[in-house]
Amino acid sequence: MPRYSRSLIILHWAMALLILAAWLTSVGGRQVRLNPPLLHFSLGLSVLLLVLPRLVARWWGSQPRIEDPQGPWLNLAAKIGHAVLYLFMIGLPLTGWYAASRMGIGVSLFGLSLPAIVASAQGAPGPVAEIHETGGTIILVLAGLHSVIALWHQFVLRDGMMQRMNPV
Template identity: 75%
Template sequence: MPRYSKFMIALHWATAVLVLAAWFTSEGGRHVRENPPLLHFSLGLAVLVLMIPRLLARMAGGAPRIEDTQGPWLNLAAKIGHAVLYVFLIGLPLTGWYAASRLGVPISFFGISLPALAAPVQGPPGLLAELHETGGTLILWLAGLHTLIALWHQFVLRDGTLRRMTPV
């Protein structure tokens, strides 16, 4: 079975590490205005930045074709699952940036100031901020499901799927 390129493998695992690190450094509630989680902001925006070369590499044929298909329904489910993960990997950093802007918190990407996406408000930042918090938990569930499916392919189906994304 063909493997992903070393570049795609590095992007995949860097994204996974950044998502976990962003989740562990997240803080919610009223305290964000007084003590913004700057590391969380930078890690989340790093995910967004990594999505640019990741999407370009994928569009350029960076995902190898699956030789041993499991049937049209499972192939469709895999494509939908990856698309949902990509939506979360792009949507979460953007909604977080928006929510921080609404809170009036200055946004920076590892010390580089970024413009606000919205005007600050005095009250709660709104629905997108709530979606961001919920989405942060959902992406961990999706990533966990993604991992379980990869393990199922590797150890139950024994089709070598997991080896396609390992660095060695």
């Protein structure tokens, strides 16, 4: 089975690690205003920065064609699943940036200060912050499901699908 390009493999695993690290470094509630999670901000924004080259690489054909498709419904489910993951990889960093801006917290990408994307407001940051927090958990569930499906291909179907994204 053909493999993904080296660039897509690197981006895939780098983003997987960044997403997990961003989730592990997240905090909520009052702690955010008192002690902003700067590493969390940088990790999340790194995902946003990497998603564009990843989409461009996919669009330019760095993604191998599946030689033995599992059928139209499973292929459609796979496309929808990947699209949802991409929406979260774009939406989560943007909603986090919005929520931080709304709380008046400066956002930086590993020391590079970024502008606020909305005016700060007193009180609770609003529903976007809640969407961001819930979305962080959802993307982990989706990534876990993505991993379980990959393992299913490897050990149940034995179709070599995981070799396409193997970094070695």
